[in-house]
Amino acid sequence: MNGALTKTLATRKLSLFILTSLDGKVARSNGEIDWIWTDPVEGPNSDCNYGKFMSSVKYVVTGRKTFDISASFEKLPFAGKQKYVFTRTAGSSRPNDETTYISDDPAQFVRELKTRAPLDNVEDEKIWLLGGAEIFKQLHDADLVDEIILTIQPIIIGAGINLFDGITLETKWNLVSCESWKEGLVQMTYSRSPTPTV
Ligand SMILES: NC(=O)C1=CN([C@@H]2O[C@H](COP(=O)(O)OP(=O)(O)OC[C@H]3O[C@@H](n4cnc5c(N)ncnc54)[C@H](OP(=O)(O)O)[C@@H]3O)[C@@H](O)[C@H]2O)C=CC1
Numbered sequence: 001m002n003g004a005l006t007k008t009l010a011t012r013k014l015s016l017f018i019l020t021s022l023d024g025k026v027a028r029s030n031g032e033i034d035w036i037w038t039d040p041v042e043g044p045n046s047d048c049n050y051g052k053f054m055s056s057v058k059y060v061v062t063g064r065k066t067f068d069i070s071a072s073f074e075k076l077p078f079a080g081k082q083k084y085v086f087t088r089t090a091g092s093s094r095p096n097d098e099t100t101y102i103s104d105d106p107a108q109f110v111r112e113l114k115t116r117a118p119l120d121n122v123e124d125e126k127i128w129l130l131g132g133a134e135i136f137k138q139l140h141d142a143d144l145v146d147e148i149i150l151t152i153q154p155i156i157i158g159a160g161i162n163l164f165d166g167i168t169l170e171t172k173w174n175l176v177s178c179e180s181w182k183e184g185l186v187q188m189t190y191s192r193s194p195t196p197t198v
């Protein structure tokens with residue numbers, strides 16, 4: 001059989017890199033993340049693989065609420081990455097060269113981004129699914145998430161925004177690696193099993 005015909009086209013991976021509390025929350029009910037990274041991590045790999053992950057990222061996709069929080073910390077968050085912010089109220093947005101507000105269906109948009117040409121360097125062009133939970137659920141339930149890098153911080157916050165509440169699709173994952181830090185953080189890297197089709 002012709003090899004060229006049977007070759008599967010590689011596409012960009014959609015990777016959720018996120019931190020939750022021990023009870024699965026990404027933020028308090030009012031969106032506050034004052035409990036995140038409160039105890040500095042020391043020693044080797046003290047950035048919990050953030051730098052390594054960022055070096056593999058070309059695009060960032062995020063819900064408007066998450067982006068607003070990031071933009072409240074720094075004027076141009078995730079500089080150097082092309083950012084797409086999902087919103088249903090585009091009129092109030094503040095776009096710039098690196099930030100585009102998207103009102104299309106997130107799943108449809110991400111499908112296009114995964115396969116956008118050129119595709120010859122996709123290994124170094126991950127799409128970071130920054131969050132939050134609302135956008136994650138939609139992209140998960142469309143079976144578009146390829147990788148989950150989940151860091152758990154040893155705190156139980158009670159009420160809050162749960163990353164997995166409201167998921168409707170059942171999915172299975174392969175454990176790629178698991179790392180822990182003496183401060184109590186645990187980071188698991190999972191890949192989708194089987195790889196989702198675009
Ligand atoms: N712990 C961690 O590592 C992280 C924590 N967070 C936290 O999560 C919280 C936010 O999460 P969450 O509340 O789930 O919100 P999201 O960040 O997922 O944003 C939700 C917003 O996205 C837009 N949106 C949602 N669905 C669509 C759609 N189908 N089409 C177009 N736009 C859409 C809407 O924006 P609009 O209202 O403008 O229409 C909606 O209000 C923040 O507090 C943030 O700090 C976020 C990332 C990481």
Ligand SMILES: Nc1nc(O)c(N)c(N[C@@H]2O[C@H](COP(=O)(O)O)[C@@H](O)[C@H]2O)n1
Pocket residue numbers: 017018019036047048049050070073077
């Ligand atoms: N490990 C790590 N180190 C940092 O310095 C970080 N900024 C993060 N960020 C991760 O991404 C989410 C958004 O954070 P920021 O808007 O950059 O603060 C955050 O929840 C972390 O998971 N991670």
